[in-house]
Amino acid sequence: MQSSFDAQNAAVRAICADHADQPTPLLPILHAVQAHLGYVPDTSIGEIAYALNQTRAEIFGVLSFYHDFRREPPKLHTLKVCRAEACQAVGGRAVWSAAASAADNGGDVDVEAVYCLGNCACAPAVQLNGHTLGRVTPERVSNLVAGGNQAEVSS
Numbered sequence: 001m002q003s004s005f006d007a008q009n010a011a012v013r014a015i016c017a018d019h020a021d022q023p024t025p026l027l028p029i030l031h032a033v034q035a036h037l038g039y040v041p042d043t044s045i046g047e048i049a050y051a052l053n054q055t056r057a058e059i060f061g062v063l064s065f066y067h068d069f070r071r072e073p074p075k076l077h078t079l080k081v082c083r084a085e086a087c088q089a090v091g092g093r094a095v096w097s098a099a100a101s102a103a104d105n106g107g108d109v110d111v112e113a114v115y116c117l118g119n120c121a122c123a124p125a126v127q128l129n130g131h132t133l134g135r136v137t138p139e140r141v142s143n144l145v146a147g148g149n150q151a152e153v154s155s
Helices: 003-020 026-037 042-052 056-065 085-089 092-104 138-146
Strands: 077-080 110-116 127-128 131-133
Touching: 003 026, 003 042, 026 092, 026 138, 042 056, 077 092, 077 138, 085 092, 092 110, 092 138, 110 138, 127 138
Parallel strands: 077 110
Antiparallel strands: 077 127, 127 131
16 A cells, blocks of 8 residues: 555656656646645655756745745635735735734634735625635634634635
8 A cells, every 4th residue: 555655756756757858847847746736745846856857955946936836735725815905905904914813823724815806896805715705804804714704605
């Protein structure tokens, strides 16, 4: 029976082999690993470096430069908080602070900054698991992150 670690490395090796004929395969490999595993585990850096004949530092440098790559498994829910000007002008900073503070207290919600959700007329806006919500208050977002009000986006 294959361990989880061995299975992950086998998947990473297969992804590297699938991209071997590309002239600059690192970013496509990182995207494919994240799409397959949900994140790019630190344990895969060595496999990717070996496949591309690069150093681990080179792979880590690219992986850490782009903030869209996850190095930890994603949590159950994702909350995107708009940090653009329209949201900032009507209380977006307080919403961001409340969301970040609530997420720091634990739970299954990843909080991410985004720079427009296309909901400027109802700012400040957030998006929980793909459902956009407008006119969000710090109290409401704290409740969302705490999981007490996620039912409002599931209907």
